[in-house]
Amino acid sequence: IRTEMHKTFVATIPVTEMDNPLTRSIDSTDSRGMLRMLRQSDAQLFSGFLDLPSVYDPEIVSVIEGVSKVAADMLTSPKNLIVMTGCGTSGRMAYFCSRVFNNYLRSKNREPQMRYLISGGDKSLIMSYELPEDDPILGASDLKSLESGDPEQKILLIGITCGLSAPYVMGQIQHALSHDRYRVVLMGFNSTEFAREKKIEKWEGHSCRSVVQDLLKKSQNSPNYFILNPSVGPEPVAGSSRMKGGSMTKILLEIILKTAVEISENSGNFDPAVVKILGNFERAYRETYMSATELAQVVDMAALSLRNPKGHLYYIGKDTLGIMGFIDASEMFDTYGEDYFTIRGFVEGGWPEIRNSEGNLTEISPLFHVSTEEFQLEIISQLEDCDSVILAELGSGNFHEISAKNREIMKGVKNRGSKTALLLFGNFAENFKLKEEHAALFDKVVKFQLEKTEILPEVHSLAEFSAKLVFNGISTSSCIQKGRVFNNRMINLSVSNDKLFHRSVGIIASLASVSEEIATQSLIRS
Numbered sequence: 384i385r386t387e388m389h390k391t392f393v394a395t396i397p398v399t400e401m402d403n404p405l406t407r408s409i410d411s412t413d414s415r416g417m418l419r420m421l422r423q424s425d426a427q428l429f430s431g432f433l434d435l436p437s438v439y440d441p442e443i444v445s446v447i448e449g450v451s452k453v454a455a456d457m458l459t460s461p462k463n464l465i466v467m468t469g470c471g472t473s474g475r476m477a478y479f480c481s482r483v484f485n486n487y488l489r490s491k492n493r494e495p496q497m498r499y500l501i502s503g504g505d506k507s508l509i510m511s512y513e514l515p516e517d518d519p520i521l522g523a524s525d526l527k528s529l530e531s532g533d534p535e536q537k538i539l540l541i542g543i544t545c546g547l548s549a550p551y552v553m554g555q556i557q558h559a560l561s562h563d564r565y566r567v568v569l570m571g572f573n574s575t576e577f578a579r580e581k582k583i584e585k586w587e588g589h590s591c592r593s594v595v596q597d598l599l600k601k602s603q604n605s606p607n608y609f610i611l612n613p614s615v616g617p618e619p620v621a622g623s624s625r626m627k628g629g630s631m632t633k634i635l636l637e638i639i640l641k642t643a644v645e646i647s648e649n650s651g652n653f654d655p656a657v658v659k660i661l662g663n664f665e666r667a668y669r670e671t672y673m674s675a676t677e678l679a680q681v682v683d684m685a686a687l688s689l690r691n692p693k694g695h696l697y698y699i700g701k702d703t704l705g706i707m708g709f710i711d712a713s714e715m716f717d718t719y720g721e722d723y724f725t726i727r728g729f730v731e732g733g734w735p736e737i738r739n740s741e742g743n744l745t746e747i748s749p750l751f752h753v754s755t756e757e758f759q760l761e762i763i764s765q766l767e768d769c770d771s772v773i774l775a776e777l778g779s780g781n782f783h784e785i786s787a788k789n790r791e792i793m794k795g796v797k798n799r800g801s802k803t804a805l806l807l808f809g810n811f812a813e814n815f816k817l818k819e820e821h822a823a824l825f826d827k828v829v830k831f832q833l834e835k836t837e838i839l840p841e842v843h844s845l846a847e848f849s850a851k852l853v854f855n856g857i858s859t860s861s862c863i864q865k866g867r868v869f870n871n872r873m874i875n876l877s878v879s880n881d882k883l884f885h886r887s888v889g890i891i892a893s894l895a896s897v898s899e900e901i902a903t904q905s906l907i908r909s
Contacts, residue, residue, distance in 0.1 A: 396889075397546055397573045397574075397577040398432060398435070398572065398573055398574075398577075398614055398615075398616065398617055399545050399546045399571075399572055399573050399617070399618070399622065399624055399628065400546070400617075400621065400622050400886060400889055401617035401621065402617060402621040402870070402871050402872060402893070403424055403616060403617035403618065403619055403621070403871060404617075405420060405423045405424050405619070406420045406421075406423075406424055406619040406620070406871040407870050407871050408420075408870070408871075409620075409863060409868070409870075409871050410863050410868050410869060410870060410871070413679070414679040414680075414682035414683050414686065414860055414864070415675065415676060415679035417679075417682070417856075417859075417860040417863060418672070418675040418678060418679055418682065418856055418860065419675060420619060421619050421852075421855075421856050421859070421860075422672040422675060424618070424619040424626075424627065425619075425627065425630070425668055425672075425852060426668075427614075427615055427616030427627065428615050428616075428627055428630060428631055428634070428668065429661070429664075429665045429668070430616075431613065431614050431615070431616070432614045432615070432616035432617070433614075435574065435614035436613055436614060437613055437614060438613040438615075438631065438634070438635075438661060439658065439661060440613070443611070443613045444657050444658060446609050446610070446611045447611065447635065447638060447639060447642075447655075447657050448642075448655045448657055449606060449609060450539075450541075450568050450609050450611065450639050451638070451639050451642035451643050451646065451655050451657075452643075452646065452655075453539055453566050453606070453607060453609075454539055454639055454640065454642075454643035455642070455643040455644075455646035455647050455651070456537075457496065457537060457538075457539045457566075457643070458493075458496060458643060458644065458647040459647065460535075460537075461493075461494035461496065462531065462535065462536045462537075463496060463536060463537045463538065463539075464496055464497075464498050464529060464536070464538045464539070465496055465497050465498070465538075465539045465541070465640070465643075466498045466499070466500065466526070466529055466538055466539065466540050466541065467480060467481055467497070467498070467499050467500075467541045467543065467636060468499065468500035468501070468522075468525075468526070468540065468541070468542055468551075468552055468555055469502075469542070469543035469544060469549070469552060469632070470501070470502040470503075470507075470515070470516040470544065470549045470551050470552065471502075471507070471511070471513075471516070471624075471625070471714070471717070472624060472625040472628065472629040472632070472710075473543035473544060473545060473549070473552075473624075473628070473629070473632055474499065474500065474501025474502060474507060474543075475501065475507075475508060475629075475710045475713070476543070476629055476632040476633050476636065477499040477500070477501060477541075477543060477632075477636070478499045478501060478505075478508060478739065479633065479703070479706065479707075479710065479847075480499075480633065480636040480637060480640060481497040481498060481499040482497075482706075482737075482738050483637075483703065483842060483844070484497050484644065484842075485497045485738075486738075487644065487839060487841070487842055488644070490841065491648075497640070498529055498740075499740070500522075500526065500555070502515040502516045502518075502521070502522065502549075502551040503515040503516075504741060505739045505740060505741040505744060506744065506747065506751075507713075508709075508710070508713065508739060509709070509713050509723075509744070509750060509751055509753070510713065510716070510723060510750065511713070511714075511716045511717040513717060513880035513883060514880055515551060516549055516550065516551050516880050516881075517550050517551070517583070517584075517880050517881050518550060518551055518554070519550040519551060519553055519554025519555075519583060519585075519586045519589070520554060520585055520586065521551060521554070522550070522551035522552060522553070522554035522555040522558075523554040523555055523557070523558040525555070526540070526555040526558055526559070527558070530564070534564070536564055537564055537565075537566065538559075538564055538565050538566070539565075539566045539567075539568070540555060540556065540559045540565050540566070540567050540568065541568045541570060541636070541639075542555055542556045542567070542568065542569050542570065543570045543571070543632055544569070544570075544571050545571050545572050545624040545628035545632075546571060546572075546573050546577070546579075546624070547569065547571040547573050547577060547578040547579075547591065547595060547612070548577075548578055548579035548591045549591075550583050550586070550591060550881075552569075553589075553591045553594045554586065556569060556594050556598060557589055557594045557597070560594075560597055560608075566608070567598060567601075567607070567608050567609070568608075568610075568611055569595065569598055569609070569610045569611070569612075570632065570635060571611075571612050572612060572613065572614060572615050572624075572627075572628055572631065573612065574612070574614075575595050575596075575599060575610060575612065578590075578591045578592040578594075578595040578596075579591045579592060580592040580593075581881075595610070598610060611635065613631065615627045615628065615630075615631045619859070619871060620718075620859060620863075620868055620871055620872070620873055621871055621872045621873070621889075622872075622873065622886045622889075623718055623859070623873060625714045625855070626855050626859065629851070629855075630848065630851060630852065630855075633844075633848060633851065634661070634664050634848065637838060637842075637844045638657055638660050638661070641660065641838050641839055641842070641844075642655045642656075642657070642660075644839065645839075660838060663835055663838065663845055664844075664845065664848055666834060666835075667833055667835070667845040667846075667848050667849050668848070668849075668852065670832060670833050670834065670849070671831055671833075671849040671853065672852075673832070674829055674830065674832075677827075677829045677830075678829050678853060678856065680827050680829075681773065681806070681827050681829060681857060682856065682857055682860045682861060684771050684804060684826065684827060685771050685773070685857050685858075685860075685861040686860065686861040686864040686865065687769075687771075687802075688769055688770055688771040688802065688861075689721075689725065689726075689861045689862065689864070689865045690864065691769040693767060693769050694767075694770055694771070695724070695725055695726070695727070695766075695769075695770045695771070696712075696725065696726045696727075696771050696773070696857075696858070696861065697726075697727055697728070697729065697758065697762065697770070697771070697772045697773065698711065698712060698727070698728040698729065698773050698775065698854065699728075699729050699731075699755055699758065699772060699773065699774045699775070699789070700728075700729075700730065700731070700775040700776065701730070701731040701732075701776070702730075702731070702736065703843060703847050704775040704776065704777065704808070704846070704847065704850050705728065705729065705730035705731055705736075705755075705775070706728075706737060707775075707847055707851055707854060708728035708729075708730075708773075708775060708850075708854055709727070709728025709729065709730060709753055710728070711726075711728065711851070711854035711855060711857075711858055712726045712727050712728040712858070713728075714858075715858060715862070717876060717883070718862075718873060718876060719862040719865075719867040719868075719873060719875050719876070720867065720875035720876060721862065721867075723750050724750065726858060727750075727753075728753065729753055729754060729755045729757070729758040730753055730754060730755065731754070731755045731756075731788070732754060732755075733745070733752075733753055733754025733755075733756065733757065734753065734754070736754075737753070745757075749761070755789075755792060758792065759792050759795065763792070763795040763796060766796060766799035766800075766801045767799065767800065767801065768799075768800035768801060768802075769801075770799075770801040770802070771802045771803070771804070772796045772802070772803050772804075773803075773804045773805075773806060773857070774789060774792075774793060774803070774804070774805050774806070774825075775805075775850055775853075775854075776789075776805070776806070776807055776808070777807075777808055777809050777836065777843060777846055778807045778808070778809040778811060778830075779809040779810050779836075780810075780811065780812055780815070781811070781812035781813075781814050781815050782815070782816060782817075782818075783815070783817055783818075783821075784818060784821065785805075785817075785818075785821045785824070790821065790824065793824040794824060797824055802826050803824060803825045803826050803827075804825055804826060804827040804828070804829065805817075805822075805824075805825040805827070805829070806829050806831065806850070806853060807828070807829070807830045807831065808831045808833060808836065808846040808850055809831075809832075809833060809836055809846065810832070810833055810834060810835070810836065811832055815830070831849050831853065833845060833846060833849060869894065870894075872890050872893065872894065873890070874890065878906070884906070887906055888902045888903050888906055889902075891905055
């Protein structure tokens with residue numbers, strides 16, 4: 384009986400939309416309990432879920448190695464490109480990894496060959512633009528814009544859609560399958576049979592499922608086509624793929640790109656060490672949650688701010704840690720219905736440092752004022768004692784000094800009476816100390832002791848992964864305490880595209896114990 388129930392359970396609901404049994408009471412515990420539940424859920428990044436393949440299983444490792452070798456082949460000629468594309472968090476991780484590895488290539492005096500596409504364009508790095516996700520024609524058009532007139536150009540397309548059902552990405556894959564210049568990877572975290580079969584407007588003769596089936600056939604007959612879909616288990620908040628889906632996207636992309644770079648640097652004479660790199664990420668996960676008790680105090684601080692109708696939460700950081708903070712903040716509207724100005728991230732240097740493809744977006748609106756300099760000029764004077772400001776920094780050794788610029792910012796924050804926290808990521812000595820006058824600027828200081836922070840010189844992927852887990856933990860736990868989650872289901876999401884419509888139907892059907900038909904009718908009537 385249990386076996387048949389298990390088969391029915393797995394066969395009817397995509398894993399990315401299931402509620403996670405580990406977190407069903409996450410709305411009724413304290414901050415430390417929430418982080419412990421997130422720790423259990425994040426363990427599934429590496430252990431997998433039920434009898435589905437995990438990222439460590441040989442069939443998945445083999446695909447990662449195959450994709451890495453094709454990516455390395457792209458790097459043999461500067462005319463070729465590696466294009467990573469996705470919607471929402473998937474697109475933001477595509478941008479993030481593209482930026483990181485282009486910077487690395489530049490540091491080696493090599494041509495930056497990484498590109499990213501995100502549905503809705505670069506505005507989607509900050510705001511939620513859900514409707515373009517449903518447009519396969521737009522997706523194909525965006526991809527075509529990266530093609531050169533050179534018929535010898537080759538492009539590796541890595542299409543990322545956690546549920547294997549983003550029409551924007553599927554339109555790109557369908558286009559790529561029809562042109563010889565492309566090698567294609569579909570990355571997601573469901574079994575292929577869960578690709579949506581629903582007809583899509585203006586895309587006659589195609590569906591997400593039909594594209595997946597076409598790719599599956601090609602992958603069985605050619606070494607240039609892949610489906611990479613390890614199971615990471617249900618999200619801790621059902622459907623919130625910004626969390627484990629985003630984390631595994633980052634892990635996979637960075638393993639592929641690191642390996643490709645090393646193969647190209649060694650003239651092809653390099654054996655991929657996929658399992659070893661996975662082990663480094665898994666160790667960083669464990670090391671991060673070793674500080675869960677201390678981090679819970681920061682969550683308490685942030686939750687207190689968000690529960691206040693006038694309160695705000697701000698992240699501040701330099702380079703990739705600052706970018707990881709503003710990515711986390713950008714996801715709060717469509718996930719929890721938070722106002723865009725309630726949770727924000729700021730990066731030292733702003734858009735020139737962010738290095739997005741569309742350039743400086745400051746003129747769009749005040750929301751796109753994302754530099755720490757703009758935080759200092761525009762935000763500090765408006766702060767109140769109900770606000771929280773979190774600074775994230777890399778560190779190492781036995782001593783850490785906050786920069787003069789950040790000391791000035793945090794002094795201004797403290798003078799307004801706001802709550803402050805410092806998050807330090809790195810390999811610290813046992814006798815590590817923070818200068819006393821610097822420590823006085825923060826109500827909470829949490830140190831995340833990581834054995835390694837880099838996967839390549841100056842590529843701090845492990846520290847960034849740790850920071851992502853931490854930022855996700857802070858924002859998710861705070862929004863849960865604000866009442867945005869019931870059991871482990873989001874209940875204040877914005878129904879702004881096809882995916883979120885179907886997710887909302889599932890939430891109504893589950894919580895009200897009604898059929899999907901009744902849930903659909905109820906949602907439409909509302």
